Amino acid sequence: MAFSKVIAFQTHTKFIIPCAGKLFYSNIEKEQQALGLVLNKGYFESPSLQDLLVLMDELNINLFIRVGNIDRIIKKDKSIVYRQRIYFKSLLQLLIFLKQNGIILDIADTFKVTINNLLNVIDELPKLEYIAHQQGVDIETYLTDACKIHLHCLLTSLNMYSVFRNQIPRLIRRKGYLDLAPFLVSSYSIKQHTSSLFIEPKSSIVPGMFSYEEIYDKEDLKIGYTLANIEKYFAKEKQR
Amino acid sequence: MKIRTNEELEQINASLVTYNENQWDFLGVIEQKAENYEYFNDMRDVSFDKPIRNASYTIRIVLLTALGVLFITALALFLLYKGGLIGLSDKAYQEVKEAANINEQDTLQVITGDKASTDERLAVNNLLSNYLATLQQQGGYSFLDTIVKDSNFNSTYINYTNQIQSSFDLNDCYARALRAFGSYIKLKSVDEVIIEPSTGEYYAYIQIYYPSELDVKDYVNANRYAYTKYFTSANSLDTASVMRYMLDNLAVAKFSPSTSKYIQVRLIKQDGQFIIVDDSVFTELAIQGYSECIEQIMNILRNVN
Numbered sequence: 001m002a003f004s005k006v007i008a009f010q011t012h013t014k015f016i017i018p019c020a021g022k023l024f025y026s027n028i029e030k031e032q033q034a035l036g037l038v039l040n041k042g043y044f045e046s047p048s049l050q051d052l053l054v055l056m057d058e059l060n061i062n063l064f065i066r067v068g069n070i071d072r073i074i075k076k077d078k079s080i081v082y083r084q085r086i087y088f089k090s091l092l093q094l095l096i097f098l099k100q101n102g103i104i105l106d107i108a109d110t111f112k113v114t115i116n117n118l119l120n121v122i123d124e125l126p127k128l129e130y131i132a133h134q135q136g137v138d139i140e141t142y143l144t145d146a147c148k149i150h151l152h153c154l155l156t157s158l159n160m161y162s163v164f165r166n167q168i169p170r171l172i173r174r175k176g177y178l179d180l181a182p183f184l185v186s187s188y189s190i191k192q193h194t195s196s197l198f199i200e201p202k203s204s205i206v207p208g209m210f211s212y213e214e215i216y217d218k219e220d221l222k223i224g225y226t227l228a229n230i231e232k233y234f235a236k237e238k239q240r
Numbered sequence: 241m242k243i244r245t246n247e248e249l250e251q252i253n254a255s256l257v258t259y260n261e262n263q264w265d266f267l268g269v270i271e272q273k274a275e276n277y278e279y280f281n282d283m284r285d286v287s288f289d290k291p292i293r294n295a296s297y298t299i300r301i302v303l304l305t306a307l308g309v310l311f312i313t314a315l316a317l318f319l320l321y322k323g324g325l326i327g328l329s330d331k332a333y334q335e336v337k338e339a340a341n342i343n344e345q346d347t348l349q350v351i352t353g354d355k356a357s358t359d360e361r362l363a364v365n366n367l368l369s370n371y372l373a374t375l376q377q378q379g380g381y382s383f384l385d386t387i388v389k390d391s392n393f394n395s396t397y398i399n400y401t402n403q404i405q406s407s408f409d410l411n412d413c414y415a416r417a418l419r420a421f422g423s424y425i426k427l428k429s430v431d432e433v434i435i436e437p438s439t440g441e442y443y444a445y446i447q448i449y450y451p452s453e454l455d456v457k458d459y460v461n462a463n464r465y466a467y468t469k470y471f472t473s474a475n476s477l478d479t480a481s482v483m484r485y486m487l488d489n490l491a492v493a494k495f496s497p498s499t500s501k502y503i504q505v506r507l508i509k510q511d512g513q514f515i516i517v518d519d520s521v522f523t524e525l526a527i528q529g530y531s532e533c534i535e536q537i538m539n540i541l542r543n544v545n
Contacts, residue, residue: 018266019266019267041266043266049249049252049253049256050243050244050249053242053244053249053252054242054243057242069256069257070252070256071256071257071258071259071264072253072256072257072258072259073258073259073260073261073264074258074259074260074261075261076261076262082256083264085266119485119488122470
């Protein structure tokens with residue numbers, strides 16, 4: 001394991017997430033639902049076939065599924081890399097694996113959360129559009145920004161390098177930008193109907209991300225797209 | 241951890257497929273597609289929530305009360321009907337009964353020949369049950385080639401999937417629709433199995449439930465609000481996007497065809513086992529089903545848009 005870690009660091013193996021999964025409703029408490037965004041697929045990219053093969057040998061087949069074969073890619077700068085698609089049910093487990101092996105997480109330049117990712121929660125579309133509009137952006141930008149900011153917080157909470165660290169000041173367009181944003185799903189199981197959401201620990205909250213100092217009010221979550229928070233928000237908006 | 245020699249690496253390298261960066265499609269992999277719905281951005285479960293169980297206490301009480309009232313009303317009506325105070329005349333009753341069980345009487349030409357034995361009928365019943373069970377699983381169609389002489393359903397499916405270039409392109413939608421509508425074909429009964437004297441082939445006359453034009457129209461009309469609501473927002477109205485939403489909606493709003501029809505299925509015996517000679521009738525029924533569904537949805541959307 002230590003040997004492969006050295007190799008991965010030296011030859012710049014990366015894990016890239018090209019696209020998001022779907023948003024769905026996650027039960028965070030007995031009668032409380034929240035909206036979570038799944039990231040469940042990506043690919044390892046390495047300039048060294050040996051390194052990629054060693055990595056694949058170490059991959060836990062209970063947590064990750066290899067999809068398709070290793071492909072050889074000729075990049076635009078004529079360099080050659082090797083890619084292997086991976087599917088995973090736990091973003092957290094993936095990040096732990098990447099950390100152990102010294103691999104950087106990145107997202108594709110074309111990464112975007114679009115309306116197609118909302119098919120399972122299509123009833124929330126008008127509300128999300130409204131919230132995005134209030135933040136001065138379109139819905140796709142809002143959801144994509146939220147995903148990147150949450151990912152950045154998740155990486156920093158694990159003491160991992162974050163490729164988003166320079167983008168964060170630009171991404172947080174106004175204070176409380178993520179007050180009503182969907183969460184990031186940490187892990188899920190369709191068979192068991194369970195899921196867990198990532199909620200930022202205080203130490204990794206980026207200034208301006210939320211309007212509140214404390215994100216909990218007694219036991220209720222004050223931040224994020226929970227159906228209770230949305231109800232309160234739109235009730236206030238109606239009165240205005 | 242295995243370190244490979246240079247020769248091994250060269251061998252592996254030679255076997256890899258090379259792409260230019262702009263040609264490589266992350267979602268273009270079709271291997272194991274049937275088993276990896278989540279991978280292909282196709283989560284089946286709409287939600288992790290179990291709606292009734294998680295409904296608030298008040299809603300549950302209201303629902304239970306409504307169910308109770310409905311039950312008492314139904315019981316009262318039944319007692320009144322039995323007591324002769326209300327009821328349909330025999331003639332009217334028969335008309336309602338017949339309308340509820342729609343059975344398309346196709347004019348099938350039944351061949352003349354000897355009837356198959358009871359064991360043979362049972363074997364044919366099991367074979368057709370296995371065939372349709374495979375369709376209901378919506379996957380593993382390679383099994384069909386073991387019980388059909390060149391399965392048309394499997395080859396049609398493979399033909400679509402081989403032409404897929406990206407997730408939810410037109411061919412991918414056709415493949416998914418074929419899977420979905422194939423799964424709605426269910427065996428009702430095996431009525432007769434006749435042995436054709438000159439060829440020794442077996443002809444099974446069976447009744448199946450299938451997604452008929454009427455069933456599809458009823459289903460689409462019942463869900464028209466979902467379609468008109470979705471497609472009046474910023475979504476393009478083209479066949480692939482309509483099919484995609486149709487498939488998503490089918491996963492949520494149950495579709496249960498109730499129309500049945502008679503069909504003839506040819507079989508032969510090979511090494512004592514029955515195999516189906518031609519299964520194209522099932523392919524055609526599935527294709528007709530989803531084609532009709534798309535047409536109905538388009539008709540509704542064109543009227544709205």
